[in-house]
Amino acid sequence: MKYTHAAFDKAQQELAQRRDSAEAEYRTRLEEVSANVPEIISLTNSLKNTNFELLKIIGRQKGEVKGIIAQIRDKNLNTQRTIKELLKTCGYPEDYLEYTYYCPDCKDTGYKEGERCHCFTGLLKKYTAEELNENCHIELHDFSEFRLDFYPESVSNGMSPRERMKTVYSNCKEYAEKFREDSPSLFFFGRTGLGKTFLSSCIANELVQKGYSVVFGSILKLFRKIEDEHFGRTQGDTLDVIENADLVILDDLGSEFQTSFTDSVLYEIVNERINLGKPTIISTNLSPNEYSARYNERIISRLTGCFSPIMFMGEDIRHVKLKNNL
Numbered sequence: 338m339k340y341t342h343a344a345f346d347k348a349q350q351e352l353a354q355r356r357d358s359a360e361a362e363y364r365t366r367l368e369e370v371s372a373n374v375p376e377i378i379s380l381t382n383s384l385k386n387t388n389f390e391l392l393k394i395i396g397r398q399k400g401e402v403k404g405i406i407a408q409i410r411d412k413n414l415n416t417q418r419t420i421k422e423l424l425k426t427c428g429y430p431e432d433y434l435e436y437t438y439y440c441p442d443c444k445d446t447g448y449k450e451g452e453r454c455h456c457f458t459g460l461l462k463k464y465t466a467e468e469l470n471e472n473c474h475i476e477l478h479d480f481s482e483f484r485l486d487f488y489p490e491s492v493s494n495g496m497s498p499r500e501r502m503k504t505v506y507s508n509c510k511e512y513a514e515k516f517r518e519d520s521p522s523l524f525f526f527g528r529t530g531l532g533k534t535f536l537s538s539c540i541a542n543e544l545v546q547k548g549y550s551v552v553f554g555s556i557l558k559l560f561r562k563i564e565d566e567h568f569g570r571t572q573g574d575t576l577d578v579i580e581n582a583d584l585v586i587l588d589d590l591g592s593e594f595q596t597s598f599t600d601s602v603l604y605e606i607v608n609e610r611i612n613l614g615k616p617t618i619i620s621t622n623l624s625p626n627e628y629s630a631r632y633n634e635r636i637i638s639r640l641t642g643c644f645s646p647i648m649f650m651g652e653d654i655r656h657v658k659l660k661n662n663l
């Protein structure tokens with residue numbers, strides 16, 4: 338997957354911030370311990386001096402070097418042990434003076450054994466997706482803003498919309514809470530103005546805050562962008578970003594100007610993400626009859642076979658708000 342320069346800059350800045358805060362945390366703890374246990378200062382200094390001792394042996398005979406390194410290592414291990422014991426005796430946890438890295442795998446350097454660490458890749462994906470979302474301008478919301486009282490309580494077609502939406506709401510909340518990179522794909526359907534985009538934005542918001550890479554945009558805008566890039570009118574890798582994000586939310590299926598190109602893009606996205614085992618949320622105002630008539634068999638079989646359907650019910654919330662002067 339290709340990442341933008343801006344995403345690289347932001348990811349590197351975040352790694353640097355993580356290193357700085359690990360360093361700051363270490364310094365605070367060291368100062369605190371030093372005030373109570375002054376012996377700690379000379380012990381931690383002796384550990385730091387190891388680097389200089391190692392530098393001094395550069396240029397010595399090979400046979401000699403091995404022995405000196407072993408000596409330094411033993412001395413180091415001893416010092417570390419003494420520090421731990423001293424800390425314990427003075428009532429501190431024995432790892433109190435170890436660095437607390439955000440990612441212990443790479444010690445917040447972003448690289449492990451010469452390869453990019455998973456934490457760095459995660460940040461790159463997150464910032465690349467964020468950049469794409471900025472172009473799509475969908476407002477993000479919080480689950481706490483959801484209003485069940487916008488949905489009628491009275492039963493129609495054998496079901497109370499309010500009861501139905503209570504279930505939909507808790508399903509969406511649970512989905513965001515328990516999200517994993519292999520969570521199921523969801524298909525939101527129901528008439529316009531029932532809160533599909535709203536609840537999608539709550540899921541997106543919660544996952545972005547947890548650090549996942551989430552692409553969230555209207556199909557119309559995303560497909561227009563992919564088309565412009567495909568025909569060389571603008572630069573970018575929107576399709577690549579969409580295929581690789583942790584979660585993709587394609588809002589308002591059916592609003593796109595449908596061509597054989599948009600159909601093939603839709604199929605490619607859905608199919609590729611299914612093959613990669615990654616979740617996608619698609620919402621539509623179209624009824625099952627309408628979307629079955631509109632899209633080809635390949636797309637429909639993917640949507641019906643690999644997505645969990647979630648039906649939204651009620652009255653258009655904009656009308657409810659107008660009626661009640663809200």
Ligand SMILES: [Zn+2]
Binds near residue numbers: 446447454457
């Ligand atoms: Zn890492």
